Amino acid sequence: MLKEGQVRIPSGCAISGIFSRNGRRLDGEKIIASIETMHVRSNGLGGGFAAYGIYPEHRDCYALHVFYDNETAKEEAEKLLLKYFEISVSEKIPTRPMPQITDAPIIWRYFAIPSPHFLQDKELEEKELAVECVFKINADIAGAYVFSCGKNMGVFKAVGYPEDVGRYYRLEEYEGYSWTAHGRYPTNTPGWWGGAHPFALLDYTIVHNGEISSYDANRRFIEMYGYKCALLTDTEVITYMIDYLHRRKQLTLTEVADVIAAPFWEEIDRMPEDRRRYYTSLRNIFSDMLITGPFSILLGFEGGIMALNDRLKLRSLVAAEKDDMVYIASEECAIRAIEPELDRIFAPKYGEPVIYTLNKEAQL
Structure with missing residues (x-):
């Protein structure tokens, strides 16, 4: 009998997302229940969540979530952070002991605003300053990894099944208007804490099922x-x-999708002239940004969520709506498990983004 880890499942990995168009803040219980339904699509080598609207008391600060292998790495990273930021809060991210989650690094978070002197001296825009700092830490300081750096949002991830990761981070204690989740089944890359999904930069987060050739x-x-x-x-x-x-x-996000999941040339050739010019321009200008290979992704961003399939729809993706709520997942069962009665359910078309944003009246 084959044991877990002895067989490759190329369609593995699970993604799920929940989004309130009215900006209602929901705790993490539902997203955990949704991703747990797809337990068999993971193998315990990575799980994670992204949540938006969870730090309203620090909404103007960058929330920096960091993994440290040791205290030396923490000391070195904090010296660099203090060059770029004024830190108002420095604390351990709360977790609960769970036997399923092992070899945990030091998991820390900071709420910080960019140093005005550094901005002036470097002549950097605020977000570019944050990005520069994150890349310096991740590339130059051994044993330190900033895995989340947006405002009023955060990523929580680990090596483990996603439902265990969610309970490990006590996500029932957080409330957000948007949640995404990932259960990992790595096939060509190692399972480690930094390699779990979501991946984040500023307020952008990605969970992904598939492979990028x-x-x-x-x-x-x-x-x-x-x-x-x-x-x-x-x-x-x-x-x-x-x-x-x-x-x-x-x-725009629609244009972004048209770049990374652009139609095939033979399809472009059959389009009306204006569309043909549009796609030809994008493919020529951004030719190296086309993603090939099977994929389905969920993009989280401030105020919205986007779902996207590859050009051949080689990975499953289902979307649904109920009142102001939006649900997106790899499988319908992950949606029905938390909302059995739906107003609408559909499969997004290949290469065509499904984008939801907050209603104008939503107050965050």
Whole structure:
């Protein structure tokens, strides 16, 4: 009989998301219940969650979540952090002892604002300063890894099954208007705390099911613009490409999707002239940012969520709505488990983004 870990499941990994268009803040119980339904799609080598709206009392601060292998790494990273930021809170992230979660690093968080003197001296925009600091820590300080750095949001991840990871981090004590979750089944990369999903940069977070065969081309391109891929998994590069396209290049999210999941040339050739020019331009300008290989992703961002499949829809993805609530998951069962009665349920089309944002009246 085959045992866990002795067989490759290429369609493995589970993703799930919950989003309130009215900005209602929900605790972490439902997202844990949703991802737990897809337990068999994981193998215990990684689970994680992203939550938005969870730090209203620190909404103007960057919430920096950091893994440390030892106290020396912590001391070195904090010296660098204090050059870039004014830190108002420094504390251990609360966890509960669980036998399923082992070999835990030191898990710390800081609430901080960029140093005005550093901003002036470096002539950096605030978000660029935060990104520069994060990449310096992750690339230059051995044993330190900033795994979340947005405002009023946070990532929580570990080696373990996702439902255990959620309970380990006591997510029932947090309330957010948007939650995403991931259960990992790594096939080509190692299972380690930093390699668990979500991957984050500023307020962008990605959970991903699939494999990126274009990873080397994507990585070489994005690293020309100061991004550093050092986390031993292909998913990391998606987060950086979205930050580059959406924040730096100011593309809309629909345009971002049209770059990373662009139609095939033969499909473009059959389009009306205006659409043909549009897609031809995107493919020529951003040719190295096309993602090839099977994937389904959930992008979390401040005020919204986006779901996207690859161009052939080689990974499953289901979306549903109930009143102001949005549910997206790898399998319908993960949605029905937490909301049996739905107003609408559908499968997103291949390469076509499904985007939800907060209603104008939503107060965060």
